[in-house]
Each structure stands twice: as C-alpha cells, then as structure tokens.
Amino acid sequence: MSESEINLFDEQQFKSTDKKFKLRATKVDGDLIKSKDRVQHHGEVFTPKWMVKKMLSELSIQEKLHDLHATFFEPSAGEGAFLKEILHQKLDYVDQISNKSSWKNNALWALMSIYAIELLEDNLVKAKRTMLDVFINHYKAFMQKRTQY
Template structure:
C-alpha cells in the first residue's frame, strides 16, 4: 500500500444513519409526598404520572394539545407533572407538523401557550428546568443538533418559561413580594409576536384600580383575552422575543 492510499484511508469519512440525539421519555419521581410537614402546611401531594396521562387523554383535551395556540393553565404546578406532559405532547405535535425551517417558531408558540403558578420556590425551579429540558430534548431529537445556550432559540425559550411559569399564591393573587401575579399574553402579529402584560387577578371579577387589564365579569382561563394594541409591546421575531 503506497503513501497516497494510506492518506486517503485515514481521511475517509464514514457516514452513519444512527441518530446522535434521541427523544427521551418524560421521567417522573415516584414520590408523591416530600414530607408530612409540607402536606400539613401547604397541602402538597403530587399527581402521579398515570393520572396525568389519563386526564390529558380526554378527547377534548387532546384536541387542544394539537392546537399550538390553545392555552393551558396550572394553578398549582408543583414540580411540573402536568406542565411536562402537556409540553411533551404539544411538542410531539410540533414534530409531526413541522420541518427544520418551521420547527423553531411552532415550538415557541406551543411553549407560549402553557401557563402556571407555583407557591413554593424549590418546586418552581424544578418545574422550569424540567420544561427547558423537554424543549431542548425535542429540538435536538428533531434537528439532530445540540442546542447551545448562546442561541436565540434557547434564550427565547428560557425567557418564555420564566414569564409563563411564575411564583405566587392563587388565593391571594399575589407573589412573595406582595405584588399582583403577572403574565404575558403572546399575540401573533403577521410573522412576529407582541407581548401584553396582564395580571392573574384580571381574569376574575374585580374592580381593583391598581390591577392591570382589570375586566368586568369572569373570563375563562383558556379563553381569548381582548387585545389592546396600545398596551402591547412592539412586534418582534418570535425567536428574538427575549430582546423584548
């Protein structure tokens, strides 16, 4: 074998059809109770995965899970049992309807449709991280490329999760800083998105003049909120939503 043949052999690139990234199952902790103290003081008992799946299997819920813009709200998120499964199933739908060009936008719209409140900070941190992990896993399995924390997509996904999954008490409508719980509504605008801040309290009967977007009458948590463009932010590309 001559020198040229050896060089060609050493530099040869062997192709493989094996995927570098595989879609993982949503892993759940089987412990439904952290401590008796937390049960007594906060009524904290987590929902088992089999029950989450059964509840989400209802035909009317499945229809919503196949709608990128249909919103879900979890008033007591815990460590995110429902949030994780909802996001996982929504992203399964995104995987089915998207190509590598449209996946990012569709996935962010799916993420923007999921809202939650959690009282306890340690649970909140775990729920947010779990949602980010699921988002990253779906991206990498579909695109077959690592999602860097320096990318616009990563930064936008993290921004949306922080805006939609928040600390607070659903009974008092306030967070630990005694401020009204706030969310962002994500408004499609041509091929971009606008943000409009509203409070959790504004979804219910109230005449609080200090409330943002207070409404007369009760709104459905899954319904449409009337948009006031004067209160909405300037439209931006959905993958750059973190830039506000």
C-alpha cells in the same frame, strides 16, 4: 353516591371501607409527598404520572394539545408533572407538522401557550428545569432527525 365512593374518569366507582386513605408511591411515580409538614402547611401532594396521562388522554384535551395557540393553565404546578406532559405532547405535534425552518416558531408557540403558578420555590425551579429539558430534548431530536435525510 355515598361519601365513601369516588367517581373515577371512566365512570367506574371506587369504594373504600378504610376511614383514612393513604397515598402510596409506585416505582414509576416516585414520591407523592415530600414531607408531612409540606402537606399540612401547603397541601402539597403530587399527581402520579399515570393520572396525568389519563387526564390528558381525554378527547377534548387531546384536541387542544394539537392546537398550538390553545392555552393551558396549571394553578398549582408542583414539580411540573402536567406542564412536562403537556409540553411533551404539544412538541410531539410540532414535530409532526413542522419542517426544519418552521419548527422553532411552532415550538415557541407551544411553549408560550402553557402557564402555571407555584408557591414553593424549590418546586418552581424543578418545574422550569423539567420544561427546559423537554424543550431541549425535542429540539435536538427533531434537528438530528431532519439532518439525517
């Protein structure tokens, strides 16, 4: 494989004739960088949502997402793209296996299994808020669904 080829997840190869590759945001993803300064000083570049979903769709990772005690560690959390999706998928599983009395305990195990590090405070605040929103939304949806029966 030459230096201008990148091996993607599905073993297809990406070939680039450009010397510089620029990350471009899509409408779904939002911005992939906040500023050129943050990229230069901290190496901050955000992972697009499609890539997060693609990476987490791997069979071995899906098996771990269905294990409440399997831990996930994000060494560079950013604004929490991976954290949010991991928590969301783990809580989807909790919703499937829980009843009203066991949901809180199972959901806390799912939440406690996710760890992360983030250098930049504004990203940390956003990641924590995002995870809290996911947790609250799952809680409300589950409890509302269960009380309708």
